[in-house]
Amino acid sequence: MIRSKQIQRPQLVLVVDDQEINRDALGIILEDDYDVIYAQNGKEALNAMHEHIDELVIVLLDLMMPVMDGFEVLETVRNDEDLRKIPIIVLTSDKSAELRALQMGAADFITKPFDAHEVILARVGRIIELSEGRKLISSAETDKLTGLYNRNFFFEYADRLYRYHKDRHMDAIVLNIEQFHSINDLNGRQFGDRVLKTLGEEIKAFMNETVGIASRFEADRFAIYCVGQDDYKSLLKRFQDKLDEQFPEVNVHLRMGVKLWAEDTEPVVMFDRARAACNMTRGDYQNPLMIYSEEMRLKELMNRRLLNDLRLAVEENQLIVYYQPKYDIQCNPPRLISAEALIRWKHPELGMIAPGDFIPLFEKNGLISVVDSFVWKQAAKQISLWREKYGFTLPVSVNLSRVDIFDPALTDKLVELVRDYDLKFDDLKLEVTESSYTDNAKMLLELIHNLRTMGFEVEMDDFGAGYSSLNMLSDMPIDVLKMDMKFVRNIEQSETDLLLVKLIIDIARYMNLEVVAEGVENNKQLSLLQDAGCNVVQGFYFSRPLPPEEFEKLIEKEIELRGRK
Ligand code: C2E
């Protein structure tokens, strides 16, 4: 309800400032619209507030005053249930004081020297209106564990900062703890709480040094809305260092997403994007910081689309399995001995999508198992079709992702395929990437051991791409080592790379493993590998991955060459 000023008594405003010139200035601005009373220090202000508790619609409060300063007034008001109902705008020229005042419950602030009259009137009017509508934040609601604001309060507050202080460029930061639930599970909730508390304290310390507000939304999700910082990397490091220092016995990994200030972007949107950025860093221990960018936004949209479209892709046969041949290069001429099944997605609108664009995405959320099961089945079927057509078996290897390794039904699924298509176990070879090993060593070792005992052959894919150690090679019961492409890429130019390749081949030979070199693109690379004693090669030099019909031409060529039937 809007009260008409003509018939109502003017509303009562208290101006508190020790300087006469300031009282006068505000008086001139306000007296046309309000009844104004004055106080010269905090003590007088509190007296006046008590006296006019039912009439006062707002207090304009200077922070620096003798006798009793503005902070003390705020503190007293905050703890007084009645006084708390009167909104306070603080008058200040000190940015950090503004924030402290806001944190102590001030509704807003006016900067000195005073802004234009209209601005002040608009702010005063707005705050009165808000408080009448009881939309005003009355007292800060905080999270018990960390003392940071809770989510609702935080957003209310952030909205206010956003609306009234557009000149202030605030960034949104989201902080998460990697695998926080496991930390809780392994070390107990109490430990988890201590971690959260420590992080909360460091965030508070940071808040004291900058202009901003912070919250714990829930669990391990922290949010900070603050003026733009120069270096988010070192900010993250500061928080991380604190945790490392306090909990040296446990690895607590933080990750951070930041959305930098942008014109007309509300806090909710800012934080949504900061969260998206933060989520992108999940599991990436090397790069725990992500700053949201337009490119990222498009990628996000694309990812969402791909996730959405996968179901339909399976139903509408948009997924196609390609085959890339592997040749035994110690034969002359090299001999086609097997193939690798590689997924392709023929999207009706986006065209052909390479696995690099969707496999990592699906690996993150587990959908990869849908793709993999599909590929395994197609591959098994293809082996049996070719066996029927050509009278001999061409083994095909399929890729297993980390997610598959966690699937307790994995072995059963594979065995079922072998049975359904009447294959021998080693017709369907299994490629496991080196990185799966580093993730969950024990489980993987057991699984591979079991699969091999049944008769499957296991190849270690992309060997050397990550942080493989020779240790791991001796632990891992495998049959084939697939050397990562990066080694082959430079063997013609780089003496060191050639040496490395030779070394890997020697070790493999010593361990009775077959070596497959991936990514061979030219004759020179081929002959260097031949000389080095590499057994098998897969690469564009022989052929790109092909759809089955085209792959058949390679088989037929091979049959012609060798008279194999
Ligand atoms: P990968 O298993 O190491 O497969 C070999 C990749 O190297 C293939 O890329 C292949 O096209 C590419 N390649 C082969 N020869 C050459 C060459 O001479 N030069 C160059 N530059 N590249 C070559 P693709 O098909 O794009 O697959 C990329 C990765 O995606 C695969 O690496 C594999 O990790 C994954 N992937 C593909 N299909 C599947 C699948 O069905 N399931 C799972 N889980 N992962 C898959």
Ligand code: MG
């Ligand atoms: Mg592979």
Ligand code: MG
């Ligand atoms: Mg590979």
